Amino acid sequence: MDLDALTGCLASSACLVTQTTSGFIIGMLLFLVAVGLTLIFGVLKVVNFSHGAFYMFGAYFAMTAYQFSGSFALAMLCGAAGTAILGLIFERVFMSRVYGADVLMQLLVCYAFVLIFDDVVRMIWGPEFKSMGMPAAFQVVPLFIAGGVVPPYYLLLIGVALAAAMILGLGLARTRIGKVIRAAAHNPGMVSALGINTGLIYGGVFALGGMLAGLAGALAAPVRSLTPGMGFSVLIESFIVTVIGGMGSILGALIGALLIGMIRSFGSLGFPLFTEGLMYLFMVIVLVSRPTGLFGKEVA
Amino acid sequence: MTELQAEQGAQALDVPHEAKTRRNRDALIALAVFVVLALLPAVFSSKLLLDFVIRCAAYGLFATSLNLLVGYTGLISFGHGMFFGLGAYGFGLMMQKTGVPVPVAFVATLAITLVVALVIGAICVRLKEIYFAFVTLAFQMLIHSTILSWVSLTGGDQGLRGGIPRPPFLGIDLSNQLHLYVASCALLVIGLFLMHRIAQSPFGYTLRMIRDNATRASFIGIDVWRAKLTIFVLAALFASTGGIIMALFVSGAYPEFAYWTISGEGIFINMLGGVTTFLGPMVGTVLLLILNDTVTRLTDYHGLVLGIVILFFAIGLRKGLMDFVVEWYAQRRNGAGERG
Numbered sequence: 055m056d057l058d059a060l061t062g063c064l065a066s067s068a069c070l071v072t073q074t075t076s077g078f079i080i081g082m083l084l085f086l087v088a089v090g091l092t093l094i095f096g097v098l099k100v101v102n103f104s105h106g107a108f109y110m111f112g113a114y115f116a117m118t119a120y121q122f123s124g125s126f127a128l129a130m131l132c133g134a135a136g137t138a139i140l141g142l143i144f145e146r147v148f149m150s151r152v153y154g155a156d157v158l159m160q161l162l163v164c165y166a167f168v169l170i171f172d173d174v175v176r177m178i179w180g181p182e183f184k185s186m187g188m189p190a191a192f193q194v195v196p197l198f199i200a201g202g203v204v205p206p207y208y209l210l211l212i213g214v215a216l217a218a219a220m221i222l223g224l225g226l227a228r229t230r231i232g233k234v235i236r237a238a239a240h241n242p243g244m245v246s247a248l249g250i251n252t253g254l255i256y257g258g259v260f261a262l263g264g265m266l267a268g269l270a271g272a273l274a275a276p277v278r279s280l281t282p283g284m285g286f287s288v289l290i291e292s293f294i295v296t297v298i299g300g301m302g303s304i305l306g307a308l309i310g311a312l313l314i315g316m317i318r319s320f321g322s323l324g325f326p327l328f329t330e331g332l333m334y335l336f337m338v339i340v341l342v343s344r345p346t347g348l349f350g351k352e353v354a
Numbered sequence: 355m356t357e358l359q360a361e362q363g364a365q366a367l368d369v370p371h372e373a374k375t376r377r378n379r380d381a382l383i384a385l386a387v388f389v390v391l392a393l394l395p396a397v398f399s400s401k402l403l404l405d406f407v408i409r410c411a412a413y414g415l416f417a418t419s420l421n422l423l424v425g426y427t428g429l430i431s432f433g434h435g436m437f438f439g440l441g442a443y444g445f446g447l448m449m450q451k452t453g454v455p456v457p458v459a460f461v462a463t464l465a466i467t468l469v470v471a472l473v474i475g476a477i478c479v480r481l482k483e484i485y486f487a488f489v490t491l492a493f494q495m496l497i498h499s500t501i502l503s504w505v506s507l508t509g510g511d512q513g514l515r516g517g518i519p520r521p522p523f524l525g526i527d528l529s530n531q532l533h534l535y536v537a538s539c540a541l542l543v544i545g546l547f548l549m550h551r552i553a554q555s556p557f558g559y560t561l562r563m564i565r566d567n568a569t570r571a572s573f574i575g576i577d578v579w580r581a582k583l584t585i586f587v588l589a590a591l592f593a594s595t596g597g598i599i600m601a602l603f604v605s606g607a608y609p610e611f612a613y614w615t616i617s618g619e620g621i622f623i624n625m626l627g628g629v630t631t632f633l634g635p636m637v638g639t640v641l642l643l644i645l646n647d648t649v650t651r652l653t654d655y656h657g658l659v660l661g662i663v664i665l666f667f668a669i670g671l672r673k674g675l676m677d678f679v680v681e682w683y684a685q686r687r688n689g690a691g692e693r694g
Binding site: 101148152155157163166167168169172177297331342345 | 424430477480481482483484485488489491492493495496499500502503505510614618621622625629655656657658660661662664665667668669672
């Protein structure tokens with residue numbers, strides 16, 4: 055425990071800005087992963103335990119595309135599109151077979167793929183740490199805000215994530231497809247009776263969730279190191295986010311992700327060894343006081 | 355299933371008598387199994403086999419106790435491993451720091467587990483399904499983080515090193531592999547016997563009722579919260595015993611013992627062996643350990659192979675091995691009955 059460091063930071067505007075920015079980027083990456091998780095749970099009622107793998111694949115796809123083309127935009131596109139396709143195949147070929155079965159069987163299929171995907175990445179890209187490197191366009195002088203250092207790439211990352219959140223929120227609320235998805239979440243039998251192909255919706259939602267996680271991985275690739283097990287800690291953290299926010303709630307995922315981002319960022323100053331413990335503690339406190347999460351609906 | 359039918363068929367007066375016979379029969383079977391296990395080293399002198407059985411005892415107790423929650427009560431706990439870790443660390447620390455005799459440390463570790471499980475269980479069991487799973491997971495990770503960060507007590511990510519002292523007591527010397535083997539077998543058999551008694555008791559049937567329809571159970575006057583808490587605590591005690599065996603076996607305790615993967619493996623063992631039969635988790639334990647040992651020896655990509663095997667069970671069989679065998683056997687018998 056190092057409370058002096060924490061209070062010292064809270065008193066200095068430079069440190070405050072730096073830590074808040076870092077909390078924001080952790081939170082935004084987590085949000086992108088968690089919102090996919092929450093969407094899949096909301097529509098398919100499946101807890102996708104393999105979701106972290108899509109984040110991992112997004113990062114590796116982006117790195118490979120960047121190495122071949124040198125284009126940052128293409129790297130992001132490959133990360134997002136590649137995982138979307140992967141999500142679609144995964145859902146149609148494997149997950150769709152266990153919808154009627156026990157929840158445990160669904161978890162087991164996902165658990166199997168956590169193991170398989172990690173080894174596949176190890177086979178293709180090798181077991182050692184990799185790094186994509188910061189694209190030249192962002193290797194510029196960082197901004198100084200109130201004495202705190204803010205790399206421009208962080209701003210891009212936050213901007214992209216916020217844009218994705220808005221597009222997703224508005225898309226679900228306003229468009230016809232959004233309405234169909236919400237209807238399918240509510241009553242799949244009725245939607246299917248109206249002549250809409252629910253299998254297509256399920257596959258689409260899974261692909262969308264995978265794409266968001268992949269985008270998060272691609273965005274994280276320049277600033278994080280890549281390793282075969284990297285999806286896992288992100289998965290656990292995004293579970294915490296969805297549970298704190300309330301399973302199935304997009305706004306909840308956003309608020310939950312920002313809270314966890316700030317806890318991680320400031321907690322690492324005050325409690326360097328117990329930062330993870332702080333997140334779990336926070337989750338326990340939230341769930342004990344509100345069992346369905348901050349924005350979750352009461353389930354009967 | 356058959357016990358239930360037998361119970362319904364019996365006259366009211368015969369029930370206590372019959373229950374007693376069944377208890378005696380179970381005790382005899384347990385004793386026979388123990389004798390066979392204890393005589394095993396006389397026939398096969400392989401050290402590897404003894405090690406294998408000791409590991410089976412540790413994981414088997416853990417997995418079977420988890421099945422009391424998952425299979426019998428419908429409580430899918432993702433954090434059961436925390437009690438495995440608690441047992442290992444509690445016992446290890448007690449032996450390293452206090453130097454009390456082994457039986458005292460054993461009982462004290464179970465007492466600590468009891469208190470911790472009561473507090474955590476009281477918070478968790480009122481939550482439903484997926485939330486229960488996540489809060490147990492959160493508590494598990496909380497304990498794991500505590501172990502990692504409390505370096506002065508637990509040694510942090512290095513674990514409890516330097517060996518666990520195992521002074522002899524009552525002529526038993528647990529630092530001798532043979533003694534440890536027999537003691538592990540005894541703990542395993544006693545543990546399984548007790549858990550089987552719990553599962554077959556009226557309380558055990560209350561648990562099945564809660565699993566199938568909790569609302570109905572509470573309508574007929576069952577205190578669901580208390581029943582769930584009771585089984586949560588009982589299961590924690592058996593998991594902790596498994597952890598103690600593990601700590602004795604490796605002569606240490608490591609943070610991985612309290613990591614979520616232990617709970618994941620426990621769930622996987624249950625699915626592998628089957629959750630509807632009492633011995634399913636034991637079968638699953640043996641299967642997983644053999645699988646792990648062979649696959650690790652043959653290939654570096656052991657997750658890939660394990661994953662494919664899991665997929666075979668989840669998508670192919672759609673149930674655990676024992677469940678599959680029992681169902682197949684029942685179908686065969688029915689088919690034969692219809693033909694005859």
